[in-house]
Amino acid sequence: MRQFTAVVNPTAGDSTGAAALLRIARLLREAGAELETEYSRSLAHAQEIAVRAGKQGRIVLAVGGDGIAGGIGGALSGTGTTLGLVPAGRGNDFARALGLPADPADLARILLTGDPRHVDTIEVESAVHARTVVLGSVYAGVDALANRHANEARLLRGAASYYAGGLRAVATWRPASFRVTVDGQEHDCRGYTVVAANSRYYGSGRAIAPEARLDDGQLDVVMIHEAPRRLFFAIMNELKTGAHVHRPEVQVLRGREIRIEADRPVPYGADGEVEAALPVTARVRPGDLAVLC
Template sequence: MRQFTAVVNPTAGGSTGAAALLPLAGLLRGAGAEVEVEYSRGLDHAREVARQAAGQGRVVLAVGGDGMAGCVGGALAGTDALLGLVPAGRGNDFARALELPSTAPDLARLLLHGEPRRIDAVEVTSPGRPTTVGLGSVYAGVDAVANRYANETRLLRGAASYYLGGLRAVLGWRHADYRITVDGVLHERRGFTVVAANSAFYGFGRRIAPEARVDDGMLDVVVIRETSRLLFFAVMNELKSGTHTKRPEVEVLRGREIRIEADRPLPYGIDGEVDAVLPVTARVLPGALGILC
């Protein structure tokens, strides 16, 4: 019988990550599993708790949104530890990419009896900052600005916060000149954003990189080039289905190591957390993490 330690973001989704854990924990305990619960005091504390629990042979549950998933998953990457996700955030995009069950009984069955799967992680380095490891996408441009606005809002939750943040970001956007180095090959582009994607989704269910896979050892690099704001909003609408990649303004590259630079210190984000500026290098870590999905 698997034993679990749940690392909980108590403010996930703008309310409480614990609410999502309660019915699941009851089902796991009812099946005979032990479930310990640790409330995170911050990302560093969450990483520490995750590593300690994994060292005891326990399955580590990341309870929260993409930030908690990336934080805990990144802390366990490169080890034999086993991760489970309990989606409780606003976007839950990495959980969506893994096609996790949406009901507590189905998720409990997966966590108790599912077979582990090895997936890729993303190592992120930036001058003057410690190296971190995440799971989803590294994005640098208008979307990072929008994500920062969404994180700052306290009046709106879920998709509404992303829509408002996106509108505010686009209306104030000035095109950036990017230098994108993909496995040593330089590409110079001007536009709205560059996304190095390990998984298909970001920004509350938007299929930014439809062909990206979490276990193929590659990053899909999506570049949205210079165009009008009106056409950009049309591209954003097409992210719901992934058809934006057919537009000439959208370019998709692929590689294992991506460096993104720009003509000004643009913000970049990873797994929903936006607290740094370019330049940044993202390197895929193939099969680095064991996960129940």
């Protein structure tokens, strides 16, 4: 029977991480699995716990949102340790991309009997973060600003916090001139944002890269060029379905290594946690993480 170490972000989803784990823990233990629980003090502490548990041959459960999932998944990338997710955050976009069920009984069944699937991860390199590995996406421009506003929201949760953060960010955004290098080929983009996506989802279920696949060895690069603000708000609404990629203002490329630069200080983020300023380089690490799904 499987042995699990659950690493809980106690502040995820307004403190729902522990509650989400309780429902799963009972089902795992009733089935005969061994489960120990650790509460993290910080993302770095969560990563330390996960790596130590992996060295002991245990399956690591990341309990929380995309931040702790990406942080722990990045730390376990290339180690051979299997990762399981118990979604309990604002967005849960990587869990969504994996197709994980919301029902606790169905999720427990996957954790107990599911076969590990090897998925890609993203190595992120910049002047601030020497080398960090994340799971979902790296985004630069208005998206990073919107994510910051969403994380600061106190009264809103889930998609509402991201939508409100997006409205606030767009209202004050000045188009930037990006230089995006995809596998050595340069592309210019003056506009709102550039996203290097491993997962199709970000921002609590918005399909920024609808054709992205977790195990194809490539990143989908989505560039949203300059447009009137009213049109950008329409594009934001189309992110729900992925229809935005058919607009002429949206350009989609694909590659293994992406470098994003800008003509002025522009923020970037990754998996809701890494926050710094361009330039940044994102490289795919094919099949580097085993995940139960």
